[in-house]
Amino acid sequence: MKVIVDMDVCKDHGQCVFAAPEVFQINEDGHLVYVAEPDESLRDAVEEAADVCPLQAITIED
Amino acid sequence: MRTTRRVVIAGASMGGLRAAERLRAAGFTGEIVAIGDEPHLPYNRPPLSKEALATEVTHDALAFRLRPAVADVTWRLGVRVVGADLDARAVWLGDGAELTCDGLVIATGMRPRRLPGPAAGRHVVRTLEDARDLRAELRPGVNVLVVGAGFIGCEVAATARTLGASVTVVAPEDAPMRRPLGYELGTALRRRHEERGVTFLLGRTIAAFLGEIGEMGENRVTGAALSDGTRLDADVVVEAVGSVANTEWLDGNGLDLSDGVLCDGALRVEGRHGVVAVGDIARFPNPRYDGVPRRVEHWSIPTDTAKHAALTLLADLGLGEGIATPFAPLPTFWSDQYELRLQSFGAPALGESDIRVLEGDLGGEVVVGYHRDGELVGVVLIGMPSAAARYRAALLNRTPLAA
Ligand SMILES: Cc1cc2nc3c(=O)[nH]c(=O)nc-3n(C[C@H](O)[C@H](O)[C@H](O)COP(=O)(O)OP(=O)(O)OC[C@H]3O[C@@H](n4cnc5c(N)ncnc54)[C@H](O)[C@@H]3O)c2cc1C
Ligand code: SF4
Numbered sequence: 001m002k003v004i005v006d007m008d009v010c011k012d013h014g015q016c017v018f019a020a021p022e023v024f025q026i027n028e029d030g031h032l033v034y035v036a037e038p039d040e041s042l043r044d045a046v047e048e049a050a051d052v053c054p055l056q057a058i059t060i061e062d
Numbered sequence: 063m064r065t066t067r068r069v070v071i072a073g074a075s076m077g078g079l080r081a082a083e084r085l086r087a088a089g090f091t092g093e094i095v096a097i098g099d100e101p102h103l104p105y106n107r108p109p110l111s112k113e114a115l116a117t118e119v120t121h122d123a124l125a126f127r128l129r130p131a132v133a134d135v136t137w138r139l140g141v142r143v144v145g146a147d148l149d150a151r152a153v154w155l156g157d158g159a160e161l162t163c164d165g166l167v168i169a170t171g172m173r174p175r176r177l178p179g180p181a182a183g184r185h186v187v188r189t190l191e192d193a194r195d196l197r198a199e200l201r202p203g204v205n206v207l208v209v210g211a212g213f214i215g216c217e218v219a220a221t222a223r224t225l226g227a228s229v230t231v232v233a234p235e236d237a238p239m240r241r242p243l244g245y246e247l248g249t250a251l252r253r254r255h256e257e258r259g260v261t262f263l264l265g266r267t268i269a270a271f272l273g274e275i276g277e278m279g280e281n282r283v284t285g286a287a288l289s290d291g292t293r294l295d296a297d298v299v300v301e302a303v304g305s306v307a308n309t310e311w312l313d314g315n316g317l318d319l320s321d322g323v324l325c326d327g328a329l330r331v332e333g334r335h336g337v338v339a340v341g342d343i344a345r346f347p348n349p350r351y352d353g354v355p356r357r358v359e360h361w362s363i364p365t366d367t368a369k370h371a372a373l374t375l376l377a378d379l380g381l382g383e384g385i386a387t388p389f390a391p392l393p394t395f396w397s398d399q400y401e402l403r404l405q406s407f408g409a410p411a412l413g414e415s416d417i418r419v420l421e422g423d424l425g426g427e428v429v430v431g432y433h434r435d436g437e438l439v440g441v442v443l444i445g446m447p448s449a450a451a452r453y454r455a456a457l458l459n460r461t462p463l464a465a
Binding site for chain 1: 127
């Protein structure tokens with residue numbers, strides 16, 4: 001599974017972090033960092049993260 | 063005779079979409095028909111008062127992703143549901159069609175409350191078309207009057223000011239965003255707006271809009287008379303004075319529609335087997351706080367309610383076990399004004415009488431805590447994004463904050 005966050009759209013809301021903390025994190029500077037190719041077992045959490053992103057900045061490829 | 067089971071979803075926006083997704087995720091294989099009076103597939107509303115209003119407003123940019131699981135949902139768009147007979151499990155559409163179903167999801171949301179007066183130049187912000195119409199009038203130098211100082215009013219004020227308009231906000235409260243945030247934080251945010259050149263006329267309401275007949279024969283707004291006798295010029299008026307639930311189509315079914323649709327703790331419409339409500343329109347009790355049913359107009363609520371409502375509906379249809387845990391969402395809200403990010407978790411309004419600054423200071427980045435009987439019930443952050451997870455966890459698990 002490939003995760004792409006459109007960083008021009010992302011506004012560091014951090015909602016994705018609550019849904020999938022294994023994949024998304026807000027760093028010390030308050031910016032989003034994420035795992036681009038998380039394990040397949042995290043798919044549900046990543047789907048949830050994509051749903052709850054207020055800017056709909058997260059896309060999941062295959 | 064229909065042979066497959068059918069669920070009708072009234073309202074094709076975020077709540078409707080999430081309900082369809084959740085029905086499929088819970089294993090419902092029957093037919094799903096979503097009916098929406100807007101001509102568009104579901105799209106995201108929050109940007110309409112923020113970045114979309116400042117740049118351009120296209121459906122493409124705002125549309126929700128349609129998961130493969132909902133590819134076979136029938137969307138009947140641009141059609142209004144005009145009535146329903148819940149006993150007969152039938153809904154009637156504006157084009158004359160009647161649709162029967164086994165289960166019904168109520169997801170018709172809210173519409174802006176309107177004030178009376180001349181039509182041209184007066185705006186609300188709820189739909190893509192609303193935002194598009196307003197944007198066309200927001201040019202540098204125009205006089206914008208924003209009526210209402212809630213979140214949407216304040217966001218529109220910030221966006222209009224950023225676009226170079228001259229902005230005045232009129233509202234009856236003594237501070238913007240008064241009810242959700244309390245006086246101190248509301249006043250601190252008022253100062254941020256004033257530093258950008260927004261004028262607030264608080265403690266006042268609109269007595270009447272003033273107008274004149276424009277070039278095209280339209281009755282165009284030119285200003286307003288306020289309750290204290292002040293007269294204001296305005297080229298553009300934006301009304302953000304609250305919303306009204308779209309429940310008229312449910313009249314005559316004996317439901318409690320006094321404020322949205324009254325639901326039980328499983329999102330089932332009170333006393334109605336096989337009928338659930340989701341999103342802004344659902345009035346449900348939250349055992350996290352008390353037994354009082356409330357509507358919650360937060361973006362997180364369509365997703366949260368749909369998850370549980372879908373399970374309830376399928377259980378009523380004999381297709382599942384229902385919800386395993388009581389529905390007790392942690393309300394989550396955000397707002398963007400200028401470069402300020404406001405995030406709210408929990409229920410600040412319930413802890414209004416005991417407000418404490420937990421971190422930072424009201425003039426800059428700050429975390430404000432709202433307490434009831436000494437217990438933290440809500441947190442609002444201005445900035446400080448990396449602190450959000452910690453406070454949210456404290457509210458979610460009801461653990462005291464580490465000193
Ligand atoms: C401008 C704006 C900014 C916002 N900003 C934020 C924010 O920053 N943060 C936040 O947390 N929340 C925000 N919100 C709130 C959030 O967008 C809503 O809570 C959410 O859209 C609710 O979704 P819903 O599906 O319940 O209702 P809606 O999105 O209102 O959907 C209801 C749908 O049903 C349709 N409908 C109504 N009656 C009928 C009928 N009789 N027949 C057929 N269709 C019908 C409507 O046209 C609409 O498409 C904002 C809302 C707006 C309008
Ligand atoms: S929720 Fe969306 S906007 Fe927020 S940090 Fe995650 S990707 Fe960015």
